[in-house]
Amino acid sequence: MENRPISSQQFSALLFLLLIGSVLVYVPGITAAQSAWIAILAGAVIGIWVLYAVISLHEMFPGQRITQISTLVLGKVPGTILNILFLWSIFIFACGLLYDFYILLNFINPAIAVEVLCFIIILTCVYCLYQGLNIIGRLGELSVWISLIFLILGIGIALPLADFSNLKPLASAWKPLAAGTFFSADWPFAIVVVLGLFLPLVATIKEHTKQIYGWYLISALLLAILSAETLAILGPELSESTRFPLFLIYRLIGFGEFRRLELIFLFLWLISGITPIIILYQGLNFIVQDIFRLKDYIKLILPLGLVLGVFTLYMFPSDMLYDILENKYSPLFTFPVNFLYPTLLLLAAGIQKKRASSKSTPGSAPARPEKPSLPATRPR
Numbered sequence: 001m002e003n004r005p006i007s008s009q010q011f012s013a014l015l016f017l018l019l020i021g022s023v024l025v026y027v028p029g030i031t032a033a034q035s036a037w038i039a040i041l042a043g044a045v046i047g048i049w050v051l052y053a054v055i056s057l058h059e060m061f062p063g064q065r066i067t068q069i070s071t072l073v074l075g076k077v078p079g080t081i082l083n084i085l086f087l088w089s090i091f092i093f094a095c096g097l098l099y100d101f102y103i104l105l106n107f108i109n110p111a112i113a114v115e116v117l118c119f120i121i122i123l124t125c126v127y128c129l130y131q132g133l134n135i136i137g138r139l140g141e142l143s144v145w146i147s148l149i150f151l152i153l154g155i156g157i158a159l160p161l162a163d164f165s166n167l168k169p170l171a172s173a174w175k176p177l178a179a180g181t182f183f184s185a186d187w188p189f190a191i192v193v194v195l196g197l198f199l200p201l202v203a204t205i206k207e208h209t210k211q212i213y214g215w216y217l218i219s220a221l222l223l224a225i226l227s228a229e230t231l232a233i234l235g236p237e238l239s240e241s242t243r244f245p246l247f248l249i250y251r252l253i254g255f256g257e258f259r260r261l262e263l264i265f266l267f268l269w270l271i272s273g274i275t276p277i278i279i280l281y282q283g284l285n286f287i288v289q290d291i292f293r294l295k296d297y298i299k300l301i302l303p304l305g306l307v308l309g310v311f312t313l314y315m316f317p318s319d320m321l322y323d324i325l326e327n328k329y330s331p332l333f334t335f336p337v338n339f340l341y342p343t344l345l346l347l348a349a350g351i352q353k354k355r356a357s358s359k360s361t362p363g364s365a366p367a368r369p370e371k372p373s374l375p376a377t378r379p380r
Contacts, residue, residue, distance in 0.1 A: 005201050008208035010137030012215040013144035015195060018279050019219035020147065021272035022097060022188035025104055025244045027227045032180025033236040035171045037228035039180030044220035046181075046339065047189025051216055053342035054196040055209060060349050066196030066342065067290040073348045080291060082341060087287045089337040090194055093187070094280040095312040096326045098122075101273045103319070104244060108266070115313060122309045125278050129285070129301050133201055136278055143271045150268040151222055155229055157261070158249050162232035183327070186335035189220070193338045194279060197286040243319065281305065 029039035054066065061069045067086065071079030102117040128136055171177050199205060205212075230245050233252075239245045253261045284304055285297040294300070316322040 004132065004134045005203040006134055006137035006198075007141075007203055008205050008211060010141045011195075011198065011202045011205070012208075012212050013140035014137065014198075014275065014279060015192065015212060016144055016215045016219050017140055017147065017272055017275040018191065018195075019188045019216070020151070020222065021274075021276040022191060023223065024269065024272050025100065025246050027230050027239050027245060028187060028223065029180035029184035029227070030236070030240045031183055032177045033240075034167045034169070034231055035177050036180055036184075036231060036236075036239075037167075037224045038171060039177055040184045040224045040227055041220065042177075042181040043184030043186075043189050044217075044224075046185040047192055047220070048213070048216060050190050050339060050342055051192045051195075051213070053346045054193060054199065055205075055212070056346055057196065057342060057349060058199040059206070060353065063200050065200055065286060065290060066193070066345065067287050069345055069349070070341075071290075073345055073352060082344075083287060083291050085337050086193075086341050087284065087291065089334045090280055090283050090287065091308070091311075092326075092330050092334055093191055093194075094277065094284060094308055095315060096187075096322075096330070097273075097277050097280065098308065098312045099316045099322060099326075101277060104247070104269065104273065107244060107247070118309050118313055121274065121277065122305045124274065125281050126301055126305050128278050129282055130298075133198070133282065136275075136282070139271075140275060143275075147268055147272050150265055151226070154246075154250065154265060154268075155225060157253055158229060158233060161249070161252060162229055164232050166232050166235045167228060182335065183331055186331040186338070188223075190335055190338040191276075191280075192216070193342055194283040196342065197283045198279075281308065284308070 027036050029036040029043060032039040057066060057069055058064075061072065064072065067079075067083045070082050070086075073079070074082065098118065098121060102114050102121055105117050105121075106112065106114050128139070226246070230249060231239055233249055234242065234245055242248050250261050250265055281304070285300050288294075288300055288304065289297040315325070
C-alpha cells in the first residue's frame with residue numbers, strides 16, 4: 001500500500017462526496033421546519049470558516065496533518081488531549097454514517113440482516129483503504145460527475161410534484177431557525193475538519209484553493225435546493241417523520257407504467273453513501289497513528305474497522321435510540337470540537353508566528369555594548 005499524492009481535483013471531489021453523501025437521504029436542519037433550506041445555507045457559512053481554518057493551517061505548516069500541528073503549536077500534552085477529543089468526534093460521525101447507510105440498504109432489501117450489511121460495508125472500506133489513498137481519490141474523481149448528473153436529474157424530474165406553498169412562512173420563528181442552523185452546521189458542514197488530515201497528501205493545493213471552495217459552495221447550494229424541494233413535496237411534518245424522505249419522493253415519481261425510479265438512483269446512494277465512511281475511517285487511522293506516534297497505520301485498518309462495526313451495532317440498536325443520541329445529544333459535543341479545534345489551532349499558530357516575527361525584527365534587538373579598548377601601555 002502506497003499513499004501517493006492525490007490531485008486537487010480528486011480532493012475537491014472527495015469534499016463534494018463527503019458533504020453530499022453525509023445527508024443525501026434526509027433533510028439536514030429539519031428542526032427549522034419549512035425554513036430548513038435557509039438553515040442549511042446559514043450552516044454552510046459556519047462550515048466554510050472551518051474549511052478556511054484547515055487550509056490556512058496547512059499553508060502555515062505544509063506537510064503536517066492537523067493532529068501533528070496540534071502538538072507542535074500547543075505542546076505535547078494539550079495537543080494530545082485535543083487530538084483525543086477530535087478522535088472521539090470523528091468516531092461518532094463515522095458510527096452515525098455507517099448506521100444510516102446499512103439501514104438504507106436494509107430498507108431497500110429487508111431480506112439481509114443489518115449485521116451482515118454492516119460488516120459488508122466495513123470490509124468494502126477495508127479493501128479500499130488497503131489500496132491506498134490514491135485509489136480513493138480516483139474513485140471520487142470518477143464518480144463525482146456521475147453523482148452530480150444524478151442529483152440534477154433527480155431534482156428536475158421531482159419538480160412537478162412540488163407545492164412551494166409548503167415553504168411558507170419563511171423564518172417565522174428564530175428559535176427553530178437557529179436550532180436548524182446549529183444542527184446543519186454540525187452535520188454535514190463542520191465535518192470538513194477531517195480533511196485537515198488529508199491535505200499533506202494533496203499536490204499543488206495552493207494553486208487550486210478556489211476550486212476547493214467552489215466545490216464546497218456547489219455542495220451547499222445543491223443541499224439547500226434538494227432540501228427545499230423535499231419540503232415542498234412532502235411538507236415539513238412528513239419530511240421530519242419519514243426515515244428516508246428522498247427515497248420516498250423517488251418512489252412517488254413514475255412515467256406511465258414505469259415505476260420504481262428509486263432503483264435508478266441506487267448507484268448515487270451507494271457511491272455517495274460509502275465515500276464519507278471511507279474518508280472518516282481513513283481519518284480515524286491517521287489520528288490514532290499520530291496519537292500513538294506509529295510509523296504507519298496499515299496494522300490499524302482492520303482492527304479499527306471491527307471496532308467501528310461492533311460499536312455501531314451496539315450503540316444504535318434502534319432508530320429511536322439513534323435519533324436521541326445522534327440527533328439530539330451528539331451535536332452538543334461534536335460541533336464545539338469540530339469548530340473550535342481548527343479555530344484554536346489557527347489562533348495559537350497566528351500568535352506563535354507573530355511572536356517569532358517580533359523577536360526576529362532587527363529594530364527590536366538591543367544594541368550590543370562596545371568592547372573596552374586595551375590600555376596603550378602595560379601597567380607596571
